[in-house]
Amino acid sequence: MLTILQKEFNAFLNSPVAYVVLGVFLIATGLFVWVFPDSSVLDYGYADLQTLFNLAPWIFLFLIPAITMRTFAEEKKAGTIELLLTRPLTDGQIIGGKYLACFILALLALIPTLLYYFSVYKLGNPEGNIDSAATVGSYLGLALLAAVFAAIGILASALTRDQIIAFLVAVVGCFLVYSGFDSLASVLEGGPAYYVSQLGIAAHYRDLSKGLIDSRDLVYFFSVVAVALQATRLALRSRNW
Amino acid sequence: MENTLNDAPLAAPVAASRKQRDLLYFAAILGFLLLINFVAQRFFFRIDMTEEKRYTMSPATKTLLRDLKQPVTITVYLTGDFPPAFRRLEQGVRETLTEFQVYGGANLNYIFIDPSAAGTEAARNQFYASLIKKGLKPTNLGATENGKRVEKIIFPWAVVSVGGQDKNVLLLRGNQAAAADVRLNQSIEGLEYELASTIRALVPGLRKRIGVIEGHGELSNAQAGDMLSTWQQQYDVYRVTLSKVPDLRALDAVVVAQPKSPYSEDDKFKLDQFITQGGKALFFVDALRVDLDSVSRNGVALATPYNLNLDDLFFKYGLRVNQNLLLDLNCGQIPLVTGMEGNKPKIEPMPWQLYPLINKFSPHPITRNLDAVYLKFVGNLDTVKAVGIRKTPLMTTSRYTRVLPAPVPINFNDARLEPNPKLYQKGFQPVAYLLEGQFPSLFANRARPGTLQFQPEKSPNGKPSKVLVISDGDFIRSEIDPKTGNPYRLGFDRLANTEFANRELVLNATDYLLDETGLISVRGKQITLRPLDKVKLAEQRRRWQLLNLGAPLALLGLFGAVRAWRRKRRYARFAA
Numbered sequence A: 001m002l003t004i005l006q007k008e009f010n011a012f013l014n015s016p017v018a019y020v021v022l023g024v025f026l027i028a029t030g031l032f033v034w035v036f037p038d039s040s041v042l043d044y045g046y047a048d049l050q051t052l053f054n055l056a057p058w059i060f061l062f063l064i065p066a067i068t069m070r071t072f073a074e075e076k077k078a079g080t081i082e083l084l085l086t087r088p089l090t091d092g093q094i095i096g097g098k099y100l101a102c103f104i105l106a107l108l109a110l111i112p113t114l115l116y117y118f119s120v121y122k123l124g125n126p127e128g129n130i131d132s133a134a135t136v137g138s139y140l141g142l143a144l145l146a147a148v149f150a151a152i153g154i155l156a157s158a159l160t161r162d163q164i165i166a167f168l169v170a171v172v173g174c175f176l177v178y179s180g181f182d183s184l185a186s187v188l189e190g191g192p193a194y195y196v197s198q199l200g201i202a203a204h205y206r207d208l209s210k211g212l213i214d215s216r217d218l219v220y221f222f223s224v225v226a227v228a229l230q231a232t233r234l235a236l237r238s239r240n241w
Numbered sequence B: 001m002e003n004t005l006n007d008a009p010l011a012a013p014v015a016a017s018r019k020q021r022d023l024l025y026f027a028a029i030l031g032f033l034l035l036i037n038f039v040a041q042r043f044f045f046r047i048d049m050t051e052e053k054r055y056t057m058s059p060a061t062k063t064l065l066r067d068l069k070q071p072v073t074i075t076v077y078l079t080g081d082f083p084p085a086f087r088r089l090e091q092g093v094r095e096t097l098t099e100f101q102v103y104g105g106a107n108l109n110y111i112f113i114d115p116s117a118a119g120t121e122a123a124r125n126q127f128y129a130s131l132i133k134k135g136l137k138p139t140n141l142g143a144t145e146n147g148k149r150v151e152k153i154i155f156p157w158a159v160v161s162v163g164g165q166d167k168n169v170l171l172l173r174g175n176q177a178a179a180a181d182v183r184l185n186q187s188i189e190g191l192e193y194e195l196a197s198t199i200r201a202l203v204p205g206l207r208k209r210i211g212v213i214e215g216h217g218e219l220s221n222a223q224a225g226d227m228l229s230t231w232q233q234q235y236d237v238y239r240v241t242l243s244k245v246p247d248l249r250a251l252d253a254v255v256v257a258q259p260k261s262p263y264s265e266d267d268k269f270k271l272d273q274f275i276t277q278g279g280k281a282l283f284f285v286d287a288l289r290v291d292l293d294s295v296s297r298n299g300v301a302l303a304t305p306y307n308l309n310l311d312d313l314f315f316k317y318g319l320r321v322n323q324n325l326l327l328d329l330n331c332g333q334i335p336l337v338t339g340m341e342g343n344k345p346k347i348e349p350m351p352w353q354l355y356p357l358i359n360k361f362s363p364h365p366i367t368r369n370l371d372a373v374y375l376k377f378v379g380n381l382d383t384v385k386a387v388g389i390r391k392t393p394l395m396t397t398s399r400y401t402r403v404l405p406a407p408v409p410i411n412f413n414d415a416r417l418e419p420n421p422k423l424y425q426k427g428f429q430p431v432a433y434l435l436e437g438q439f440p441s442l443f444a445n446r447a448r449p450g451t452l453q454f455q456p457e458k459s460p461n462g463k464p465s466k467v468l469v470i471s472d473g474d475f476i477r478s479e480i481d482p483k484t485g486n487p488y489r490l491g492f493d494r495l496a497n498t499e500f501a502n503r504e505l506v507l508n509a510t511d512y513l514l515d516e517t518g519l520i521s522v523r524g525k526q527i528t529l530r531p532l533d534k535v536k537l538a539e540q541r542r543r544w545q546l547l548n549l550g551a552p553l554a555l556l557g558l559f560g561a562v563r564a565w566r567r568k569r570r571y572a573r574f575a576a
Helices: A002-014 A016-035 A050-068 A070-078 A080-086 A091-123 A132-159 A163-187 A190-199 A201-209 A215-240 B012-042 B059-066 B084-107 B121-133 B180-202 B225-232 B265-276 B292-298 B311-317 B412-416 B502-514 B519-524 B534-575
Strands: A212-214 B046-048 B072-076 B108-112 B139-145 B148-154 B157-162 B165-170 B209-214 B236-241 B253-257 B280-284 B300-305 B319-321 B324-328 B331-341 B344-358 B381-383 B389-396 B401-405 B408-411 B430-437 B465-470
Touching (some): A002 A070, A016 B534, A050 A091, A050 A132, A070 A091, A070 A163, A091 A132, A132 A212, A163 A190, A190 B084, A201 A212, A212 A215, A215 B012, B059 B180, B157 B180, B180 B519, B225 B502, B253 B265, B253 B502, B265 B311, B265 B465, B311 B319, B502 B519
Parallel strands (some): B209 B236, B209 B253, B253 B280, B280 B465
Antiparallel strands (some): A212 B046, B072 B157, B157 B165, B319 B381, B324 B401, B331 B344, B389 B430, B430 B465
């Protein structure tokens, strides 16, 4: 599994596409968090990074499918998937390796945003007047969100042999699971609306993004990851049916 | 691709069983995960990572919401395009309501409605009018946006509906004397209490009974009218004549509102027995009689001590209501004729030090984050020793206070004089005390008045109680609208055209005295204000923007370059 992980990881970072994708991610978050007056921390005037955590799901929606799109689709197209699958590796190891590689890459993209924390820390009145523990919690929430999006992205990639289609399916899939249920809930009323919205990621990410860790949200996130990865496995095995 | 039994009789069972096995396995995992999620809904924990535990609801709130039997709908009108400080308040409301939903579940629903969302000007104004008609008073907001002054109308209100009943909640509270963002922060701190207590008031439950004592010249139904109707939303309120009831056992609390004639020993006995057996009491008592009519007629009048025959009772409970009047430089105003304009008298509001404005409160749940309250002719309170009684001063006058012992000459002309600050050196005189504990009976080891029945030293079913004493009877007296004869809202000052927080304080106090769930303690919630350094922002804005935009990209570029270089070297070595 580690070999797969390493291979995927290096393959991504060696392609110039990676730098374009990560660069666009950093420019977009940078502009939203620091420049655009409607969302910037500077115009908000309070020492927290809520902007980043509210915004990140929307940027992840594009970033993560871009990372995951090639995982299976490319191998299928190049025919290397047969080679890979006939190796003495279980399906689980292959999927796990590729998944973890994508997940870690997404986390890597977040590392430069730690600079935002440093800046807000410095700009606080008095200096350092930021709720650090809450920020750590929010980052944890963001990491979990990345984990879910990566799993959905991997599934999308396993369903097709075209990277572009894998990307689009992943974006649409992530979007639907993220906010589709919320939209559906908004046309319903009362009790059902509450339960429907609970099916979506947004309802569970909301708490986590504030630094509030709820065991139900954790269980939900791990479940969605598990379902998506199991579905990926199903998609791979279906070739033998 | 599917094999049917007809096509490939030999291969089919194998292929089908593999597919079946995979699908079955997937279904089993799905089922297992659903089960886990289902169980997790029942048994869950929440870790609040924030420093001040801002998202942690109090046990009282949680119980209230878990025990909801019917749907509660909360409509919030505070949303739209706001300056940041108000966005923060809106955010606070959202956060509080999402937290509420965690415990209230499907029984708790909320919606946000932007009152300014209407497409046309006319439709918007019509909607505004419909909100105002519901009693939601808008706030005019002057804010600076991109260097321009903009005027905005906002409705800082939520409406809580339970079973067809509505109640409005004002979301913008706090001390008006504080800076705007401090005040908004105080509003955020108060959200949980305001919303939870409103829900509680609407959800049918056991209503507590309050008795308002009469028979000693206490405030009339009209004078105490606003407070009585405010109480009635949550409590059952009765007027009680002490001489006509054997005891007060049927009540949970009694209110003594500005008595003017003495309490008989028998009346006092009933009060004392009620309190020593756990009954709660609110006293609004004046030590000195001020006859304003006489002042207007004669130009001057003496404020002389009342004889209420309650002093020994208070003394036993650890308090002395002093026979003096406090003059405070931080005060309200009275209208005075300051001269003639043609043949019409010219009337101007003048500061009147005998009407102190109080904004010095203790951080107690009753008074925390309260706006200023209005007092009229108030004396100070002293504490004396009383075993087992905890005494909390709830509010004091300002630093610039003068104490005049009785008899005090009251003269309107004094308002024309510039006060001499040297005389106002007695600072911070307490005017409200909260007493808590097991109250000793005034009649212990004494016979019940009018009988030979001796009272035990310790009341047999004595329970701890709470008593609030405010040394100003006017505190819960509403001004009467001269046109309609109806009382104004308590704390409304016609001259200043503002409403002071008297009503809120009394309501908080009643909640504190009568509430066994401890919901009122939620008012102690604290949220740290974390502003950015405005000076630094103004000076170094560009620098921070550049840093945060540029540095991550530079880091990425560097990372890529190092990788490329290392790869090149590695493959170069291979080639060599």
